[in-house]
Amino acid sequence: MRKPRDPGSYLLPVVVLLGFLAIWFFICYSNLFPAYVLPSPGAVWKSFREEVVSGRLADDIVASLWRVAVGFVAAAVLGIPAGLWLGQHMHARQAFVPMLNFFRFLSPLAWIPFAILWFHIGDKPAFFLIFMATFFPLVLATMAAVATIPSIYFRVARDYHYKGIELLTKVTFPAILPQVITALRVSYGISWVVIVAAEMVGCQDGLGYGIWEARNGLRLDSAVCYMIVIGLLGMGIDRLLAQLTKLPNVRWGYER
Amino acid sequence: MYAGAMKDKRSDSRLVLEKVSHSYGAVPVLNDLNLVVDPGEVVVLVGPSGCGKTTILNLLSGYIEPVSGTVRREGIIRTVYQQDGLFPWLTVSENIAIGLRSVEDPARREKELLDLIALIRLEGFEHHYPHQLSGGMRQRVELARVLAGDSDILLMDEPFSALDYQGRLRMRWELVRLLEKRPHTVVFVTHDIEEAAQLADRVLVLSNRPATISRELHIEALRPRDLTDPAVIGAMKEILKELGLQV
Ligand SMILES: Nc1ncnc2c1ncn2[C@@H]1O[C@H](COP(=O)(O)OP(=O)(O)OP(=O)(O)O)[C@@H](O)[C@H]1O
Numbered sequence: 001m002r003k004p005r006d007p008g009s010y011l012l013p014v015v016v017l018l019g020f021l022a023i024w025f026f027i028c029y030s031n032l033f034p035a036y037v038l039p040s041p042g043a044v045w046k047s048f049r050e051e052v053v054s055g056r057l058a059d060d061i062v063a064s065l066w067r068v069a070v071g072f073v074a075a076a077v078l079g080i081p082a083g084l085w086l087g088q089h090m091h092a093r094q095a096f097v098p099m100l101n102f103f104r105f106l107s108p109l110a111w112i113p114f115a116i117l118w119f120h121i122g123d124k125p126a127f128f129l130i131f132m133a134t135f136f137p138l139v140l141a142t143m144a145a146v147a148t149i150p151s152i153y154f155r156v157a158r159d160y161h162y163k164g165i166e167l168l169t170k171v172t173f174p175a176i177l178p179q180v181i182t183a184l185r186v187s188y189g190i191s192w193v194v195i196v197a198a199e200m201v202g203c204q205d206g207l208g209y210g211i212w213e214a215r216n217g218l219r220l221d222s223a224v225c226y227m228i229v230i231g232l233l234g235m236g237i238d239r240l241l242a243q244l245t246k247l248p249n250v251r252w253g254y255e256r
Numbered sequence: 257m258y259a260g261a262m263k264d265k266r267s268d269s270r271l272v273l274e275k276v277s278h279s280y281g282a283v284p285v286l287n288d289l290n291l292v293v294d295p296g297e298v299v300v301l302v303g304p305s306g307c308g309k310t311t312i313l314n315l316l317s318g319y320i321e322p323v324s325g326t327v328r329r330e331g332i333i334r335t336v337y338q339q340d341g342l343f344p345w346l347t348v349s350e351n352i353a354i355g356l357r358s359v360e361d362p363a364r365r366e367k368e369l370l371d372l373i374a375l376i377r378l379e380g381f382e383h384h385y386p387h388q389l390s391g392g393m394r395q396r397v398e399l400a401r402v403l404a405g406d407s408d409i410l411l412m413d414e415p416f417s418a419l420d421y422q423g424r425l426r427m428r429w430e431l432v433r434l435l436e437k438r439p440h441t442v443v444f445v446t447h448d449i450e451e452a453a454q455l456a457d458r459v460l461v462l463s464n465r466p467a468t469i470s471r472e473l474h475i476e477a478l479r480p481r482d483l484t485d486p487a488v489i490g491a492m493k494e495i496l497k498e499l500g501l502q503v
């Protein structure tokens with residue numbers, strides 16, 4: 001059922017990108033701003049090559065990905081079951097939802113002082129901040145998904161004697177899986193935003209730290225290079241997560 | 257043989273409502289209802305919307321308990337619900353296999369599954385998901401699921417009401433054909449008077465809420481029955497008269 005590819009789908013973004021680069025070039029070479037305020041594409045490319053050759057960029061990418069992965073996986077492993085449980089217990093929902101909402105709306109960056117006092121410098125404060133940023137939205141999204149499962153599925157499950165753990169794994173979980181995948185994508189997006197800030201204060205490497213260091217050295221060319229890498233990696237990983245929505249047993253959730 | 261074993265099981269199946277009354281809060285829905293469904297019988301309930309037809313099925317299946325009176329049931333009961341009851345995350349095969357969960361022997365399960373898919377004529381669609389099927393195909397999968405394994409009694413709540421007219425006509429034939437191959441006791445709810453006249457051994461016309469049985473009609477003609485069969489037309493006249501829709 002593959003649709004013929006519409007040439008606009010890849011040509012148009014390329015046109016926009018080229019236009020953007022052209023404006024950037026134009027502004028730089030018309031000398032509207034001094035070079036230390038607005039680095040030129042050429043300077044960014046040069047610093048990109050330096051960072052690659054020195055191996056620093058690769059190290060920073062690995063460090064950031066590792067921190068996001070650990071914090072995010074921990075949030076998913078704890079948050080999704082918690083959401084499942086809350087979704088099935090009305091009183092627990094009544095008890096916990098206001099608190100969960102409170103923490104969801106509390107910017108994860110507000111935890112930075114605690115992160116540093118408790119975990120000092122290194123990977124741990126970043127793990128902690130990523131976890132705090134993604135755990136609450138994941139719990140709430142999973143819980144809301146469980147609460148809106150059509151009751152007909154549970155009636156059918158009862159007719160065919162699904163109980164306990166089997167009911168959970170064969171009915172409840174597959175029924176919410178499309179929404180859980182969406183929630184994972186959204187909270188991954190949050191964690192990728194948070195990692196940059198977390199590394200600016202709590203780490204000595206990573207993509208966020210790279211930007212911070214560039215600022216300290218007034219090397220905006222290097223900062224822009226890191227920004228581009230952050231944006232591209234973020235998009236790339238989201239594309240990977242989007243592949244999950246192509247699994248045959250979740251397609252139904254996106255096609256109505 | 258398996259089919260024989262099933263026939264024997266069917267003869268133990270029985271559904272009985274004795275002086276059953278039910279209400280939701282202060283709203284009385286059923287009043288002193290008596291009903292005995294015999295093994296192998298196809299009973300069709302017709303009545304105005306909101307009169308309590310779904311409630312009767314829920315009482316028969318044991319999903320709800322009556323406020324007063326007794327319900328007795330023998331045999332394995334399966335329901336086709338008014339809403340779409342297939343699991344959208346499972347394929348056609350996997351959905352039908354749910355009906356075979358109680359079958360212990362994997363070889364028999366496999367064979368049954370193939371038989372059922374052939375029976376509903378969905379060969380080639382085994383690995384399709386419900387959202388990739390038409391409404392009529394989905395209903396056939398639901399039928400296969402309830403017919404599968406050791407079920408004795410089918411409760412069907414307006415199973416074809418979401419289909420267009422021709423789709424409904426086809427599904428009636430289909431149901432008759434399937435019941436021919438795999439006899440079951442059936443309680444079938446519908447708004448559709450034609451459907452009642454073509455399918456039923458016995459039609460029960462229900463009154464407005466609180467529902468009582470206002471008319472009981474036996475139809476002896478063999479199935480499948482043509483729409484123009486005199487027995488069908490006669491039954492339709494009687495039902496329409498009872499509902500106050502014909503002079
Ligand atoms: N869970 C419930 N709580 C309160 N009232 C209910 C409930 N279920 C049904 N009712 C009421 O009971 C009456 C009978 O409902 P029921 O669903 O049995 O009707 P029905 O004959 O199946 O209608 P339809 O043909 O529209 O499906 C209706 O008036 C409805 O409002």
Ligand SMILES: [Mg+2]
Pocket residue numbers: 309310311338413
């Ligand atoms: Mg109903």
